[in-house]
Every structure is written in C-alpha cells, then in structure tokens.
Amino acid sequence: MRSGLLREVRGTCLCSILAPWPWASRFAFPDWAYKPESSPGSRQIQLWHFILELLQKEEYHDVIAWQGDYGEFVIKDPDEVARLWGIRKCKPHMNYDKLSRALRYYYNKRILHKTKGKRFTYKFNFSKVVLVNYPLLDMANSSLLLVGE
DNA sequence: CGCGGAATAA
DNA sequence: TTATTCCGCG
Numbered sequence: 590m591r592s593g594l595l596r597e598v599r600g601t602c603l604c605s606i607l608a609p610w611p612w613a614s615r616f617a618f619p620d621w622a623y624k625p626e627s628s629p630g631s632r633q634i635q636l637w638h639f640i641l642e643l644l645q646k647e648e649y650h651d652v653i654a655w656q657g658d659y660g661e662f663v664i665k666d667p668d669e670v671a672r673l674w675g676i677r678k679c680k681p682h683m684n685y686d687k688l689s690r691a692l693r694y695y696y697n698k699r700i701l702h703k704t705k706g707k708r709f710t711y712k713f714n715f716s717k718v719v720l721v722n723y724p725l726l727d728m729a730n731s732s733l734l735l736v737g738e
Numbered sequence: 739c740g741c742g743g744a745a746t747a748a
Numbered sequence: 749t750t751a752t753t754c755c756g757c758g
Contacts, residue, residue, distance in 0.1 A: 633748090633750085633751090635751090636750085636751075678751085680752070682752090682753085683752085686739095686753095686754090687753065687754090688752095689739090689740075689741095690741090690742085690752080690753085690754095691750080691752075693741065693742070694742095694751075696741095696742095698750095703740075705740095708739075709739090
C-alpha cells in the first residue's frame with residue numbers, strides 16, 4: 590500500500606496522518622480511507638472516502654486541508670472540490686451546493702458535523718467512524734483513535 | 739452560506 | 749442506502 594506511512598495496530602492497518610501539527614504523529618487513519626473502489630465488499634466510492642483521499646494528498650492543500658482541531662478540515666476551494674468529485678462520480682453538473690447536501694446527510698450518521706461559524710469547515714467524528722468500521726478493535730488499547738468527538 | 743424536506747436514481 | 753437534484757427558509 591503506502592509504505593512508510595503504514596503502522597500496525599492490533600491487526601488493523603493504519604496510516605499516519607498527514608497534518609502540519611506537531612502532535613500529528615501520535616494519530617493515525619484507518620485504512621478504509623485508502624480502500625480502493627475495486628476492493629471486495631466496497632461499492633462505489635463514498636464521498637467521505639473521497640474527501641479523506643484529497644486530504645491525504647499534499648497536491649490538494651490549496652483546495653482542501655486539515656485545519657484547526659483533530660479531524661477538522663476546510664474546503665478552501667469549494668468549486669474545485671465539487672469539480673473533482675463530479676469527475677470521480679461522472680456527474681459533470683456537480684457543484685458545492687449539491688456536494689454539501691451530501692455532506693449534511695453525514696450529520697445524522699455521525700460521520701461528520703459542521704464547525705459552526707467557520708466557513709466551509711467540517712469535522713470528522715473519527716471515533717464513531719472507527720467504531721463502525723472496526724467494531725472488534727479494542728478501543729482501550731487504541732486511544733490514539735479516540736481523540737475526535 | 740448552511741440547513742433539511744422531498745422526489746428520484748442506481 | 750447513498751447520493752443527486754431542486755428548493756424554500758433563515
């Protein structure tokens with residue numbers, strides 16, 4: 590996969606977070622963030638997977654990037670993110686209005702929530718997401734994953 | 739902008 | 749079920 594960024598925690602493949610914070614190395618991303626569309630069990634690419642994908646690549650730091658608290662990110666260029674998402678999903682008429690509606694559906698699912706007052710800023714509920722994706726993961730021994738929420 | 743209902747698609 | 753599309757409201 591992505592050698593160099595990989596860590597092994599209780600059998601679960603994790604990738605170190607690519608963030609500018611000094612304490613960033615203490616945290617990690619579960620590998621579902623990098624799960625290819627073709628992998629067994631996964632259907633079409635999900636929006637939050639795509640968001641994580643962009644967040645993980647430094648070439649998009651002017652488009653979308655981590656900023657603020659752990660799990661918090663800012664969409665610096667809404668039109669560009671929408672354009673990229675539209676290309677990925679073959680939806681040429683995608684725009685931020687529609688993309689943001691999809692993000693809002695994540696609120697009830699507890700995958701994301703809005704950082705109120707901060708424009709284009711959302712925050713991942715990593716602890717919830719990880720529990721959902723890795724129900725058997727021993728959270729007591731994976732406190733590094735529980736910082737969000 | 740940000741929100742969430744409603745209809746519809748895949 | 750996860751979006752996509754459209755939209756009225758604050």
